[in-house]
Amino acid sequence: MPRSLGTRLLVTYVAGVLVCIVLIAAGGAVAFALRGQVFNESIANHARLIARALRFDAAGQPVGLDESRLTMWLYAGLGRETSVRVLDAAGQVVLPAGQGLAALRADNGSFEPEGRSFDAVADGLPMRVATEAIEHGGRRWYVQVAISRRFIEVMERAVGLPALGQGMLFASLASVLVFAVAMYFTLGRMLRPLRAASDSAACITPRTLDARLEVRGLPSEMLPLIEAFNRALDRLERGYVAQQDFLGTVAHELKTPLALIRAQIELHGAGDAGFDREALLRDVDQMARHVNQLLHLAEATELRNYEIGLVHLAALVDEVGDYLARLAERRRVRLDLRVASESLGWRADRGALFTLLKNLLENAIQHSPPNATVRLVADEQRISVRDQGPGLSATELPKVFERFWRGAGRRDEGSGLGLAICQEIALAHGWQLTVRSAAPGAEFVVARETS
Numbered sequence: 001m002p003r004s005l006g007t008r009l010l011v012t013y014v015a016g017v018l019v020c021i022v023l024i025a026a027g028g029a030v031a032f033a034l035r036g037q038v039f040n041e042s043i044a045n046h047a048r049l050i051a052r053a054l055r056f057d058a059a060g061q062p063v064g065l066d067e068s069r070l071t072m073w074l075y076a077g078l079g080r081e082t083s084v085r086v087l088d089a090a091g092q093v094v095l096p097a098g099q100g101l102a103a104l105r106a107d108n109g110s111f112e113p114e115g116r117s118f119d120a121v122a123d124g125l126p127m128r129v130a131t132e133a134i135e136h137g138g139r140r141w142y143v144q145v146a147i148s149r150r151f152i153e154v155m156e157r158a159v160g161l162p163a164l165g166q167g168m169l170f171a172s173l174a175s176v177l178v179f180a181v182a183m184y185f186t187l188g189r190m191l192r193p194l195r196a197a198s199d200s201a202a203c204i205t206p207r208t209l210d211a212r213l214e215v216r217g218l219p220s221e222m223l224p225l226i227e228a229f230n231r232a233l234d235r236l237e238r239g240y241v242a243q244q245d246f247l248g249t250v251a252h253e254l255k256t257p258l259a260l261i262r263a264q265i266e267l268h269g270a271g272d273a274g275f276d277r278e279a280l281l282r283d284v285d286q287m288a289r290h291v292n293q294l295l296h297l298a299e300a301t302e303l304r305n306y307e308i309g310l311v312h313l314a315a316l317v318d319e320v321g322d323y324l325a326r327l328a329e330r331r332r333v334r335l336d337l338r339v340a341s342e343s344l345g346w347r348a349d350r351g352a353l354f355t356l357l358k359n360l361l362e363n364a365i366q367h368s369p370p371n372a373t374v375r376l377v378a379d380e381q382r383i384s385v386r387d388q389g390p391g392l393s394a395t396e397l398p399k400v401f402e403r404f405w406r407g408a409g410r411r412d413e414g415s416g417l418g419l420a421i422c423q424e425i426a427l428a429h430g431w432q433l434t435v436r437s438a439a440p441g442a443e444f445v446v447a448r449e450t451s
Helices: 005-033 035-052 073-077 149-202 223-267 277-300 313-331 350-367 418-429
Strands: 054-056 062-065 082-087 093-095 117-122 125-136 139-148 309-312 334-339 345-348 373-378 382-386 432-437 442-447
Touching: 005 149, 035 054, 035 125, 035 139, 054 125, 062 093, 125 149, 139 149, 309 313, 309 350, 313 334, 313 350, 313 373, 345 350, 350 373, 350 382, 350 418, 350 442, 418 432
Parallel strands: 334 373
Antiparallel strands: 054 062, 082 093, 082 139, 117 125, 125 139, 309 345, 373 382, 382 442, 432 442
16 A cells, blocks of 8 residues: 555545445446346336326216326337236226227237236237226226337337446446545545644744644544644653753763863962872863763663663673772771672663663662661662662652762762662663652662562
């Protein structure tokens, strides 16, 4: 099928026309096959009409036909090809009188007064006969109408078949015309709201992300698509606003150390006794840390950066513990890392999971007092990291995963992006990262859905 909706509807309409033509042709074929029955019914109808047009005298005897009610010239003008006879109950011809005519009988048998069609011979011609009964004045009469077989065949060839063919052709052309007109107006009316929605979508720019496509008047089949597009615009607008806020915050975060560095350089030279080389290096290190965290955050938000595979959790946790051992020793914090099984595995991007665990443990170490214990527990469904620090207040809990947010008890010059990176990694894997106040300390839990 073509991709164009209009073309698909056109093809559907054309197919409908072809089906109509086929049905018309089939009906014509059936009518042609049953043409004998059709002519029989036509002869019987004429017999009924003539019976209704009979005129009777005062004695109740048939005396003629009311020619104003039917076209008797048709029977009189065709001579031997047609015949009309009125019979009494005994089967004797009373009209036309005095011509010595007898009742027409099937195969020269006895007269059958029952109303039905049959073949007979009259004046040496094969005829098709129909008999119709009528009651008048308490007496029964019969009307016989006969038409020669050769006349029927001539009418079929000269009138019936051409009329049937012309009727079929006219019906086919009429179907095509009706379908074409219906298609034109239907397509125009149905696609008009879609074209309007397309024009509206083309006008949406980063400065007009609050605009939405109109759904009024759209076909019901198109509503899910347009509504999904509007929901995508909602997400895009929120992301764009968040990006603008993020860029503003980044500029603010980097402006302070840059200003400090510039002040150091302007106020003191490298040979000046007041020049603080170590302070300048710390500022540079802080900026470098900010930049690295920003790069990690950008990588965490891009799903195409992830390569999912089976990660052996015990080995990875040991690797993270070795990486943070010096920091924990410097802070005088003990690491208690527990994995349920040596063979325990999670499907994840190994580098991203390493970063997530490193950031959670590093955050716990930074918030733990000396001689405290930071505990990591991992099993088939969850990984929890708990510290023994001051914990989080009810007002702080909703802000933990916000970018650039720092807790009041933070003891380093972090960028405030570590936990935001953890949240992005968890979302990319379909996990849920939550935090609660554990009294003492706080507990972060990474939970994955059961398969």
